[in-house]
Amino acid sequence: MHIAILTFDGYNELDSLIALGVLNRAGLRASIASPAPRVRSMNGVTIDATTTLAEACKADAVIIGSGISTREVVEDASIMEALRGLDPDRRLLAAQCSGTLVLAALGLLADVPACTDLTTKPWVVAAGTKVLNQPFFARGNIATAGGCLASTYLATWIIARLSGLEAAEEAMRYVAPVGEKEEYVARALGNVTPYLEPALR
Amino acid sequence: MHIAILTFDGYNELDSLIALGVLNRAGLRASIASPAPRVRSMNGVTIDATTTLAEACKADAVIIGSGISTREVVEDASIMEALRGLDPDRRLLAAQCSGTLVLAALGLLADVPACTDLTTKPWVVAAGTKVLNQPFFARGNIATAGGCLASTYLATWIIARLSGLEAAEEAMRYVAPVGEKEEYVARALGNVTPYLEPALR
Numbered sequence: 001m002h003i004a005i006l007t008f009d010g011y012n013e014l015d016s017l018i019a020l021g022v023l024n025r026a027g028l029r030a031s032i033a034s035p036a037p038r039v040r041s042m043n044g045v046t047i048d049a050t051t052t053l054a055e056a057c058k059a060d061a062v063i064i065g066s067g068i069s070t071r072e073v074v075e076d077a078s079i080m081e082a083l084r085g086l087d088p089d090r091r092l093l094a095a096q097c098s099g100t101l102v103l104a105a106l107g108l109l110a111d112v113p114a115c116t117d118l119t120t121k122p123w124v125v126a127a128g129t130k131v132l133n134q135p136f137f138a139r140g141n142i143a144t145a146g147g148c149l150a151s152t153y154l155a156t157w158i159i160a161r162l163s164g165l166e167a168a169e170e171a172m173r174y175v176a177p178v179g180e181k182e183e184y185v186a187r188a189l190g191n192v193t194p195y196l197e198p199a200l201r
Numbered sequence: 202m203h204i205a206i207l208t209f210d211g212y213n214e215l216d217s218l219i220a221l222g223v224l225n226r227a228g229l230r231a232s233i234a235s236p237a238p239r240v241r242s243m244n245g246v247t248i249d250a251t252t253t254l255a256e257a258c259k260a261d262a263v264i265i266g267s268g269i270s271t272r273e274v275v276e277d278a279s280i281m282e283a284l285r286g287l288d289p290d291r292r293l294l295a296a297q298c299s300g301t302l303v304l305a306a307l308g309l310l311a312d313v314p315a316c317t318d319l320t321t322k323p324w325v326v327a328a329g330t331k332v333l334n335q336p337f338f339a340r341g342n343i344a345t346a347g348g349c350l351a352s353t354y355l356a357t358w359i360i361a362r363l364s365g366l367e368a369a370e371e372a373m374r375y376v377a378p379v380g381e382k383e384e385y386v387a388r389a390l391g392n393v394t395p396y397l398e399p400a401l402r
Contacts, residue, residue: 135378177336
């Protein structure tokens with residue numbers, strides 16, 4: 001299984017790397033997919049991409065990360081062209097915070113309400129998507145989350161869908177604070193399970 | 202204000218980069234301090250260091266990150282020599298998960314109980330430190346946290362100490378999931394404020 005995390009210049013470290021850590025904990029290979037070999041975060045952290053946008057379009061699941069330049073990303077014809085292959089019938093698609101704007105720009109949220117952060121919300125609304133006042137929502141193969149730390153819910157959803165609910169619980173239990181593990185697991189599952197197919201709940 | 206986050210090869214992304222994101226949200230400059238110009242995480246994410254261990258020893262606060270190679274770090278004489286300048290009388294010192302082993306190896310936890318993750322716990326105990334079954338503990342200028350996501354508590358403590366409790370609340374509110382912001386702020390403050398001086402609570 002391969003999960004690609006789309007990460008652009010100006011990326012938010014929390015939004016790309018929390019999910020990466022939790023997914024890897026579940027034994028799912030999560031990679032950083034970028035338009036360039038190296039990308040620099042909104043706070044100056046430069047990381048190497050480990051895969052390309054073209055490879056990302058073949059992954060089992062794709063997370064669209066967030067950052068301060070997402071409005072430029074959706075205006076960049078070469079990037080958006082590279083992402084046309086993100087067909088949700090063939091993979092899971094998850095967007096974090098301003099990543100939701102990319103899903104909207106790809107026309108994938110026309111009939112699906114979505115979550116995003118409070119700063120991005122007006123732009124997602126302007127793109128014609130209904131924004132929910134909650135941390136996580138999924139319908140079918142498309143999920144969105146709002147607020148950096150809700151990235152744990154995107155990871156929980158992807159693990160539950162690809163490896164089962166027990167694997168998702170175990171990964172969240174591992175990364176949760178000592179002494180608060182059951183509380184964190186319960187909150188993550190509480191956010192995600194209502195949106196899993198009945199067979200997975 | 203400068204906060205250095207000590208990040209070694211084999212680092213855990215959550216343990217270095219969650220704190221970095223939250224601290225920067227509060228306007229505190231958080232940098233990645235490593236023994237080499239580039240370090241690779243336990244999951245293959247290579248990042249550029251933005252400062253050196255020598256500069257880290259002059260920072261206003263230092264977070265010792267975690268990873269899969271911390272036992273090698275504390276056996277590395279050149280690294281440990283470079284960290285001798287980490288005097289807690291002159292700065293805040295915070296350790297995340299296996300980072301606690303570095304504080305113990307520096308002799309800074311002889312009379313201070315500490316938090317760490319469940320995997321590192323036996324090693325910290327063997328180093329002569331009492332390990333607590335809780336996510337966060339601080340005494341004076343030294344704080345420790347256990348479990349990756351408890352890194353938000355280390356960040357909350359540093360912001361509270363350097364910029365005040367209101368700034369810490371605001372940063373945590375920003376990064377928390379939409380619809381769960383007050384719950385996340387309350388939990389972070391609930392973990393940290395008992396260990397702040399009365400004047401800061």
